[in-house]
Amino acid sequence: xxxxxxxxxxxxxxxxxxxxxxxxxxxxxxxxxxxxxxxxxxxxxxxxxxxxxxxxxxxxxxxxxxxxxxxxxxxxxxxxxxxxxxxxxxxxxxxxxxxxxxxxxxxxxxxxxxxxxxxxxxxxxxxxxxxxxxxxxxxxxxxxxxxxxxxxxxxxxxxxxxxxxxxxxxxxxxxxxxxxxxxxxxxxxxxxxxxxxxxxxxxxxxxxxxxxxxxxxxxxxxxxxxxxxxxxxxxxxxxxxxxxxxxxxxxxxxxxxxxxxxxxxxxxxxxxxxxxxxxxxxxxxxxxxxxx
Numbered sequence: 001x002x003x004x005x006x007x008x009x010x011x012x013x014x015x016x017x018x019x020x021x022x023x024x025x026x027x028x029x030x031x032x033x034x035x036x037x038x039x040x041x042x043x044x045x046x047x048x049x050x051x052x053x054x055x056x057x058x059x060x061x062x063x064x065x066x067x068x069x070x071x072x073x074x075x076x077x078x079x080x081x082x083x084x085x086x087x088x089x090x091x092x093x094x095x096x097x098x099x100x101x102x103x104x105x106x107x108x109x110x111x112x113x114x115x116x117x118x119x120x121x122x123x124x125x126x127x128x129x130x131x132x133x134x135x136x137x138x139x140x141x142x143x144x145x146x147x148x149x150x151x152x153x154x155x156x157x158x159x160x161x162x163x164x165x166x167x168x169x170x171x172x173x174x175x176x177x178x179x180x181x182x183x184x185x186x187x188x189x190x191x192x193x194x195x196x197x198x199x200x201x202x203x204x205x206x207x208x209x210x211x212x213x214x215x216x217x218x219x220x221x222x223x224x225x226x227x228x229x230x231x232x233x234x235x236x237x238x239x240x241x242x243x244x245x246x247x248x249x250x251x252x253x254x255x256x257x258x259x260x261x262x263x264x265x266x267x268x269x270x271x272x273x274x275x276x277x278x279x280x281x282x283x284x285x286x287x288x289x290x291x292x
Contacts, residue, residue: 005031005057007085007131008241009078011065011120012092014041017139017201020234021089021241023049026056028242033078033085035092036060065092065116066108072290075123085127087241089137090117090178095171097164104288107159109167113174115156118181118281119290132193135247136185137240140198143168144176145265150273153280177277179253179264184274186251195250199236202256232256 008025012018013034022032026049036042042060049056061077063070078085093113100108106115121128121136128134148169155173162170182198189196236256240246246254253262267273285291 005029006087006242007031007033007082008087008089009033009035009082009085009124010089010091011035011117014045017234017237018089018091019045019048021091021237023052024234024238025241026053026058028238030087030242031057031059033059033061033082035065035074036062037064038062066102066106066111068104068106068111068115068119068285068288068290071116071119072123075120079124079127082127084130085124085134086131087135087137088121088124088128089139089237089241090121091139091237092116093139093174095167097167099159099161101159105159106157107170109170109174110156110158113171114177114181115281115284117178119285121185122285122291128194129189129192133247134194135241136182136194136196137237138178138182138196138198139201139237140178140182140253141172141175142200142202142262143172144179144268146172147176147265148173150176150267152273152276153284156280156284176265176268179268180270180274180277181281182253183251183269183271184278187271187274188278190250195247197240197246197250198253199240200253200255200262201234201236202232 008030010018010022010032013022014036022034026032034045036045046058049058061074063074065071094109096109102108102111117138128136146169150173179198182196186196236254236259239259240254253264254260255262263269
């Protein structure tokens with residue numbers, strides 16, 4: 001599919017930061033390739049974007065990002081439709097307050113926050129390399145500093161029940177894995193014309209405990225007090241996706257607001273641990289028949 005517009009894939013773009021980033025990238029003339037779980041959510045997002053950018057070019061692919069079989073299918077469909085992809089923005093994520101296990105046997109939070117972006121990035125590899133100047137942007141978080149104990153490969157298949165109080169270290173661990181994956185992929189794809197970076201979007205009310213019964217009330221209060229403005233998180237996402245200076249660096253982890261580099265919490269920056277994580281993830285994907 002030939003186009004002069006930059007082709008930008010965004011996961012989790014039907015709400016929150018992903019939707020705000022999609023709108024800003026559409027303003028810049030991007031051809032948006034978005035994921036959605038339902039036609040209804042896709043249509044609402046399409047209408048919202050086109051109300052601001054009437055000429056926006058938007059293509060949706062449908063599936064459940066907690067199911068790796070869906071992630072692989074979506075990736076293959078995207079790769080077939082777009083032999084060249086300029087940006088992959090791995091934004092979809094969730095903070096679950098109780099353990100939910102997918103039909104494939106994975107903890108939902110690990111599946112959505114880490115395994116899905118790993119697999120989608122792998123599946124779109126050739127399209128990204130074909131661009132010649134592509135970017136992979138992974139939404140991580142400073143929540144990674146509260147990651148509990150990292151145990152590989154056990155953590156990838158851990159389905160131990162947890163409570164709302166015990167959910168934070170597990171969420172933080174998924175974000176640590178995003179940072180580590182970013183560093184390893186940047187090394188593996190060095191010289192292939194693809195830069196890979198992660199970001200901390202800061203505290204944003206749109207991602208605030210959607211499963212808590214009082215979340216909507218708290219969100220309105222914080223919005224009134226101008227706390228957790230999601231536009232700041234969306235801004236660093238779009239900057240990493242298109243700003244020239246971020247096209248010359250790979251393997252970085254950048255902060256909301258200033259865009260300054262952040263040193264990840266240990267073992268996030270450990271090259272040996274990053275490689276070990278990649279190896280055990282690759283093996284798991286192979287065992288599940290998810291790699292070509």
